[in-house]
Amino acid sequence: MEPLNWFEIITRVFIQFIPVWVALVVVFTLSMVYKRRLGLYGKLFDSTIGMIGFALVMFWVFTGIFGAMDLIITHDPLSQVSGMKNKAPGTPLAGAEEGYYPYYLFGGDNLARDVFSRMVKGAWVVVQIAPMATVFAFMVGITLGLPAGYYGGKLDTFLSFLANLILAFPVILLFYLLVTPEIVDTGIPNYMAMVLFIFPIIFVGVLLNSRYRTQPKVRTPMLIVVLGIMGWLYLSLISQPGTALKLLPDAVDLFNLQGGILVVFVSVVFVNSPTVFRIVRGLTMDIKTRDYVAAAQTRGERPWYIMLWEILPNARGPLIVDFCLRIGYTTILLGTLGFFGLGLPPESPDWGTTINDGRRLLQVYLHPAIVPAVALLSMVLGLNLLADGLREESLRD
Amino acid sequence: MILTGLCLTFLVFTLTNLYPNLEKLAKTQGNFRMSDAEVTSYLEKNGYLQPMFVKYGEWLGVLPSYRHENADGTIQGRCIRPGTSPEEAPNFCGILQGNWGFSTVFKDEVGSIISTRLGLTGKLMFWVMVVMVPSALILGVLAGMREGSKTDRGLSTIAITTTATPEYVSGVILIAIFASSAAGLKWFKGTATSAMESANFENFALPVITIALYGMGYIARMTRASMAEVMTAQYIRTARLKGVSFPNIVMKHALRNALIAPFTVIMLQFPWLLNGVVIVETLFNYKGFGWTLVQAAGNNDIELLLGVSVVSVFVVLITQLISDIGYVYLNPRISVS
Numbered sequence: 001m002e003p004l005n006w007f008e009i010i011t012r013v014f015i016q017f018i019p020v021w022v023a024l025v026v027v028f029t030l031s032m033v034y035k036r037r038l039g040l041y042g043k044l045f046d047s048t049i050g051m052i053g054f055a056l057v058m059f060w061v062f063t064g065i066f067g068a069m070d071l072i073i074t075h076d077p078l079s080q081v082s083g084m085k086n087k088a089p090g091t092p093l094a095g096a097e098e099g100y101y102p103y104y105l106f107g108g109d110n111l112a113r114d115v116f117s118r119m120v121k122g123a124w125v126v127v128q129i130a131p132m133a134t135v136f137a138f139m140v141g142i143t144l145g146l147p148a149g150y151y152g153g154k155l156d157t158f159l160s161f162l163a164n165l166i167l168a169f170p171v172i173l174l175f176y177l178l179v180t181p182e183i184v185d186t187g188i189p190n191y192m193a194m195v196l197f198i199f200p201i202i203f204v205g206v207l208l209n210s211r212y213r214t215q216p217k218v219r220t221p222m223l224i225v226v227l228g229i230m231g232w233l234y235l236s237l238i239s240q241p242g243t244a245l246k247l248l249p250d251a252v253d254l255f256n257l258q259g260g261i262l263v264v265f266v267s268v269v270f271v272n273s274p275t276v277f278r279i280v281r282g283l284t285m286d287i288k289t290r291d292y293v294a295a296a297q298t299r300g301e302r303p304w305y306i307m308l309w310e311i312l313p314n315a316r317g318p319l320i321v322d323f324c325l326r327i328g329y330t331t332i333l334l335g336t337l338g339f340f341g342l343g344l345p346p347e348s349p350d351w352g353t354t355i356n357d358g359r360r361l362l363q364v365y366l367h368p369a370i371v372p373a374v375a376l377l378s379m380v381l382g383l384n385l386l387a388d389g390l391r392e393e394s395l396r397d
Numbered sequence: 398m399i400l401t402g403l404c405l406t407f408l409v410f411t412l413t414n415l416y417p418n419l420e421k422l423a424k425t426q427g428n429f430r431m432s433d434a435e436v437t438s439y440l441e442k443n444g445y446l447q448p449m450f451v452k453y454g455e456w457l458g459v460l461p462s463y464r465h466e467n468a469d470g471t472i473q474g475r476c477i478r479p480g481t482s483p484e485e486a487p488n489f490c491g492i493l494q495g496n497w498g499f500s501t502v503f504k505d506e507v508g509s510i511i512s513t514r515l516g517l518t519g520k521l522m523f524w525v526m527v528v529m530v531p532s533a534l535i536l537g538v539l540a541g542m543r544e545g546s547k548t549d550r551g552l553s554t555i556a557i558t559t560t561a562t563p564e565y566v567s568g569v570i571l572i573a574i575f576a577s578s579a580a581g582l583k584w585f586k587g588t589a590t591s592a593m594e595s596a597n598f599e600n601f602a603l604p605v606i607t608i609a610l611y612g613m614g615y616i617a618r619m620t621r622a623s624m625a626e627v628m629t630a631q632y633i634r635t636a637r638l639k640g641v642s643f644p645n646i647v648m649k650h651a652l653r654n655a656l657i658a659p660f661t662v663i664m665l666q667f668p669w670l671l672n673g674v675v676i677v678e679t680l681f682n683y684k685g686f687g688w689t690l691v692q693a694a695g696n697n698d699i700e701l702l703l704g705v706s707v708v709s710v711f712v713v714l715i716t717q718l719i720s721d722i723g724y725v726y727l728n729p730r731i732s733v734s
Contacts, residue, residue, distance in 0.1 A: 165404055168713045170671040172687075173706055176694035177409065182417035332563040339565045339676065340691065355565055359572075359680060366573045373566040381561040388557060 004090030004103060013105055013116070019071050020062040027058060040320070043393040050389020056382025060375070063120055064127030073117035074101035077349045084108035086365045089115075109354070109368040110361055118349040119371050125350035126379065129261065130330040133268040134323060137330075139200040140269065141276025146307040148277070149284025160281070163274035171271055172336065178267045179342040189263045193238050196269050201230045210305040237262075264343040268333050272326060279322055283315040290314075317394040321387050328383035335376055351376045398714055409706040410453050413699050419445050421697050426501065456498075456703070458491020492707065498700030502692060507704040510689065515708065517593055518674055518685035521604060525670065529609035529616070530663060536613070537620025537659065542647055544625040553621065559614030564676040568607040572680075576603060589683040604681045608673040612666050616659055623658040627651045657727045664720030668713045 004012065014021075035042035044050040066072050075081070081093060081104075089107040093100060106115040148156040166174075178189060205227055212219035240262065287293065288311065296306045337343050338352020346353065351372035358369025423439045424431055431439070440446050444455070454460030490496040497507035540552035559567075575585045586600040627633065628651060636646050675687030682688075686705070693701040 161401070165401060165408075168401060168405055168668070168710055168717075170668050170675075170709050170713065172672050172675045173409075173690065173694075173709060176690070176702075177412045177706075180694070180697075182421060182697070183412065183415065185417050186415055188412075188415075328561065335563060335565060336672075336676065340679075352565070355569055359565075359569055362569060362572050363577050366577055369569045370573055373569045377562050377566050377570075380563070381558055384557045384561045388553075 003088065003092060004105075006090075009090045009105055012103065016072050016074060016105070016116075017063070019066045020059060023062045023066075024055065024058055028055070040390065040394060043396075044386075044389055047389045047392055049385050050393065053382045053385025053387070053389055056378055057386055060123050060379045060382070061127055064123035064125075067120035068124045072120050073114075074103075074105060075114040075117045077113060077118045077121040078347060080112040081108070081114075082112065084114075085112040086110055086361065086368070087112075089367055106371050107365075107367040109357060110365075111357075115354075115368055115371050118354055119351070119375050121349040122351045122354060122372060122375065123379075125344075125348065126331050126334060129265055129268070129334060130327050133265055134272065134327045134330050136196065136200065136265075136269045137272035137276050137326070138319070138323065139203045140196055140273040142280050142312065143199045143203045143206075144273075145277040145280025146284055146311065147303075149281040150288055150303065150307050150311070152285075156281070159277065163277050166270070166274045167278075171333065172340070174271060175267055175337060175340070175342055178270070179263055179337065184263055189266045190238065190240065192270060193262060193266045196266060196273070197234055197237060201227060201234055204230060206304050207308050210302060210308055213302070213305075260343045260345055260348075264334065264337055267337075267343070268330055271333060272330060276322070276326070279318065280315070283318060284311055287311045287314050321391045321394070324383050324387035324390060328380040328387075331376065331380050331383070398718060402711060402714055405710045406457075406703075406707050407453055409703060409710070410456060411449055413702055413706075414445070414449065414452060418697060418699060422501070422699060425697065454491075456491050458489050458493035458496070460491075461489060492704075497704045500693070500698055500701040502696045502698040502701065507701050510701065511686075511704050511708060514684070514686045514689045517683070518678070518687065521601075521608070521674065521678075521683065521685060522670065524601065524605045525608045525612075528605055529613050532609070533613040533616035534620055534656070534659065536617040538624050538647065538652070538655070540617070541621035541624025541655070542628065544628065549621070553618070556614040556617040556621070559610045560618070561614075562611060564607050564611055564673045565680060567610050568603070568677060568680045571603050571607055589681040593684060604677045604683060607677050607680075608670065611673055612670060615669075616662055616666065619662045620655065620659045624651065624655040627655045630654075653727075657724065660727055661720045661724050664716045664723065667716040671709055671712065 031038065031042065031045055035045045044054060063072060084091065084093065084104055085108055087104060087108045089105065091104050091107060093102055093104065104114050104116065106119065109115055109118070144159055148159045177183065178192075183189070205223065208223055208226060209219065212222065284307070293306060293310055296310050301310075334350065335352035335355070338348070338350045338354075339356045341353065341356060344350055344353060354372040355369050355376075358365075358367075358372070362369050419440055420436055423436045427435065427439055437446070444452070447455075451460060495508065497511070499505075500507050500510055503510055536552055536556060540549045540556070543549060562570075575582050577583075584599075585603045589600050589604045591600050633646060633650060636650050637643075641650070671687070674685065675690055677683070678685045678687040679691055686708075689701070690705045690709070692698070693705055
C-alpha cells in the first residue's frame with residue numbers, strides 16, 4: 001500500500017474523531033439554545049474567545065473520555081508493530097492483518113507504537129487527574145484560606161508562613177524530593193494524601209452543618225449519610241495495598257489507583273493549594289469589610305456560616321476564573337512530571353512522558369514529540385482562553 | 398526570612414536524609430550486594446545514624462562534627478580530610494564554614510561545582526532577562542495603551558498563547574522548526590552544549606528564546622492590566638485635556654506608575670524561571686545549575702542536592718525581599734522612612 005498524503009491523513013483523523021464532533025455539536029447546540037437560562041455558563045457563549053476556549057477544552061475532554069472507551073484510538077497504545085519504528089505519519093502497517101487499522105496515522109514512535117493512539121490515551125490521563133487535583137487543591141485552599149482571612153491574627157500568620165514556605169520551593173525541586181521511588185517507599189506521599197484528602201470532608205461537613213444547624217432533624221441524618229459516603233471514599237482512596245497505609249480490607253476497598261497516579265495526584269495538589277490559599281485569603285479579607293457581612297454578624301450568624309454562605313459565594317467570580325487557569329497550570333505540571341520521568345510509569349502514554357521519549361530523536365524524527373506537544377499546547381491554550389472569556393463576561397455585569 | 402530559610406533547609410535536609418536514601422547511598426559507595434549489617438556499619442561510621450537535628454546542626458556548622466573511631470584506632474570524620482591529622486582538623490565544618498560537602502557523582506567539592514554551574518546559568522539568565530523584560534514591557538504597554546483596540550486584541554492573544562506554552566513544548570516546537578535536520582530551517586543548533594565555553598547566536602538563541610517566551614506572556618499581561626488601569630486615571634485625562642501629545646502621556650505620565658505591578662511580578666517570576674531553567678537545560682543539554690539539580694536528584698547525590706536546594710531556596714527568598722524593597726521605592730504613595 002502507498003503511504004497516505006497529508007490530505008488523506010487529515011481526512012482519516014477527522015473520521016476517527018467523529019464521536020467527539022458529534023458530542024461537541026450536541027453540547028454547543030444545547031448551550032446555544034438555552035444560553036439565557038444558564039447564568040454565567042450561558043453568557044460564555046456571547047464571547048468569541050470564550051467559545052473558542054470552551055470548544056478546545058471540550059474537544060480534549062471528549063477525546064479523553066471516548067479514548068478511554070476505546071472509540072477513537074486506532075491501535076493499542078502499548079502494542080509494538082514490527083517494522084513501524086519511527087515511521088513517518090501515514091505509513092501503512094507492514095503485513096496488516098484483518099481487523100487491524102491499516103495505517104499509523106501520525107506515524108510510529110521509537111518503540112514502534114502508534115503516536116496517534118498514544119496522544120488520544122494521553123488526553124485521558126490529563127482529563128482524569130487535572131480537574132480532580134484542582135478541585136482538591138481548591139478544597140484545601142478554601143478550607144484554610146477562609147478562616148485565615150476572616151479571623152486574621154496568629155492563625156493567619158501561621159498558615160501564611162506555611163504557604164510561603166511551600167511557595168518558596170522551586171516546583172521541580174519539590175517534585176524531585178517527593179516523587180522519587182525511595183521517598184514513595186517510605187510512604188510519605190500516602191501520609192500527605194491522608195492529610196490533604198481529608199479537607200473535602202471537612203469542607204462539606206462544615207458547609208452543611210453551618211447551613212442546617214438550626215434544623216437538627218434535617219441536619220443530623222444528612223450529615224451522617226454524606227460524611228459516611230465521603231469517609232468511605234476517602235478511606236478507599238488512601239488505603240493502598242502494598243504501601244505503608246493499608247487501612248481497609250480488600251472487600252470494602254472500593255478502588256485502588258494504579259501505580260504512580262496517587263503520588264502524582266498528591267504532589268500536584270500539594271503544589272497548587274498554597275496559591276489557592278493566598279487567593280482565597282486575600283478575597284476574604286476584602287469581602288469581610290462589606291456591609292452584608294456586618295449585617296450577618298449583627299444578625300448573630302456563626303462565623304462559619306458567614307464565611308461559607310456569605311463570603312464564599314461573593315468571591316466566586318475570581319475563583320472560577322482562577323479554577324480554569326489552574327487546571328491549565330496543573331496540566332503543565334503533569335507534563336513536567338512526565339518530562340522528567342517522575343511518578344508515572346515509563347510506558348505511560350501521557351503527553352509529558354511522550355514528549356520526553358520523542359525529544360531524544362528530535363533532530364531526525366519530528367512527529368513523536370511534536371504531536372503530544374501540540375496537543376498539550378492546544379489544551380492549555382483552550383483553558384486560558386476559557387478563563388479569559390469567563391473573566392470578561394463576569395466583569396460585564 | 399532567616400526562619401523561613403532555616404525551616405526550608407531543614408525540610409530539604411530531612412527529605413534527602415531519609416533512611417532509604419542513605420541505604421542507597423551506602424550501596425552506591427560500597428557495593429550493591431552489601432548486607433543490611435554492612436549498610437548499618439557504613440552509615441554508623443559516617444555519622445548518618447545520629448538524630449536528624451544533630452545531623453542538621455553539623456551540616457549547618459553550629460554543632461561540632463561527628464567523629465568515629467575505627468577498629469584500628471584511626472579517627473575519621475566529616476572534617477578530617479585525607480592527609481590531615483585529626484588534631485589539626487577543625488571541629489566545625491558545615492556550610493557556615495564554607496564546607497558544602499563532597500559530590501559523589503562529580504567527584505568534586507560541592508561548593509566549586511555549584512559556583513561554576515551557577516556562573517553558566519547566570520549567563521543564560523542574563524540573556525533571558527535582556528530578551529524577556531524589554532519585549533514583555535513593550536508588548537504590555539502597547540496593548541494596554543488603548544484598551545480594547547485591535548492591537549490590544551492581537552497582542553493579548555499572543556501573550557495568552559505564550560503563557561499556555563510550557564518550556565518543554567515550546568522548546569520542542571522551536572527545535573523542530575529551526576534546528577531539526579529533517580524538516581527544519583537549520584538556522585540554529587538544537588543543543589547548547591557548545592555554548593558553555595563560547596556562546597554565540599547560533600547555539601544560544603533557542604534556549605534563551607524558549608525560557609523568555611513562557612515568562613514574557615505573563616509579564617506582558619500584567620503590564621497590560623496595570624497600563625490599562627493607569628490610562629483611565631484622572632491625571633491622564635487632565636494631561637490629555639491640557640493638550641499633551643499621546644506619546645508624551647504614555648512615556649512621561651503613565652509609564653512609571655504602570656511599571657510598579659510588573660516589577661514585583663518580574664521579581665516573583667524568578668522561582669518560575671528556575672523551573673524553566675531546569676527544563677531548558679535538560680532539553681538543550683546545557684550543563685548549568687538546573688542540569689546539576691536533575692543529575693544530583695536522579696543519582697541520589699545527597700550533599701550536592703542539598704547544596705543546590707539551599708542555593709535555589711535562597712535565590713527565591715532574596716528575590717522576594719528585593720521585590721518588597723523595590724515596590725516601596727517605585728511607589729510614590731508609600732514613603733521610605
